Amino acid sequence: MKLLLYVGGDATRTRMFLDAFTERLPDAHIRVWEAGDTAPADYALVWKPPVELLRARPGLKAVIYLAAGVEYLADLLRRNPGLLPANVALLRLEDAGMGRQMVEYAKYHVLRYFRRMHEYDLDRGKREWRKRPPEALSGFSVGVMGLGVLGRQVATDIAEMGFPVRGWSRSSKQIEGIRCHAGQGQLGDFLDGLRVLVNLLPLTPETEDILNRDCFDRMRAPGYLINIGRGHHLAEGDLLAAIQDGRIGGAALDVFRQEPLPTDHFFWSEPRINITPHIAAVTLNDEGIAQVVQKLRALQDGLPVSGHIDMARGY
């Protein structure tokens, strides 16, 4: 089996993946893609590949994208129709150690907001000793957008803490303990009266800018936003305006339209916005590599493989 590897030109990650795949797939011929390489390959293991890597690649059976979010690849394929023959499978990483981290991140921020710690932090800056009445758990609804591999785990875990939890996805679902909503037609019902909105959608043309003024207006003030999907889901100016007029009490943002977040970006000056550098969940190398190896072996043996990217849906 011939494998072509490319992880965005990062030398350290390239070496790590090359060593790991060489050790775990002793029967494979693995090479790192370099400009000008047009030789045959059975499988491409890639992150943010240049178009030349995929163009007219003889023998290619599958592309395995080494991340959970695939908007870069989907966008590349949309902009280059016919780049890959229809029989080339497109796969992505599923969970790979990220589910547990997403749960931790979301739970931490839900609890922090519920227990009003963000307000005590601001009081502290003013040396102000002020007791605030507790929030009632029963009225503190949390909504999770995206009930896929990661969102479902987050929704279920937050519900287990006793919060009323709603979920929103494209296709309808039944998940114990979650009030599930589906499709554009039920978006309003999903949002109405939420105190916390957690975004774990994939970025597609349908979901771009979905975290916007309409969304914030439907939440119960002061609401809280946790964006751990992608930066382009958020209409940034709408969030700032909603925070400034009190509709939104604050936000935890892990992903941004431009990363790294520019040092002069207005988010840095707003103390009610908690900023992290795209670390809500990172792929755990051992789990990610084991998953790729398992997918490759199943593909070789003609067995079913999960984690297909459907270009018609965009994720």
Ligand code: NDP
């Ligand atoms: P999945 O593909 O498993 O789940 C996506 C979910 O979103 C599904 O429930 C899907 O609905 C729903 N969805 C997609 N489009 C729409 C739409 N138009 N309307 C309503 N619902 C929609 O993805 P994962 O859970 O694996 O990952 C989610 C995202 O998390 C990634 O795409 C990535 O952007 C982000 N991420 C962020 C990281 C970070 O560190 N911040 C790390 C890893 C991922 P349905 O179930 O019907 O298909």
Ligand code: OXD
């Ligand atoms: C991913 C990410 O999509 O790290 O895997 O955001």
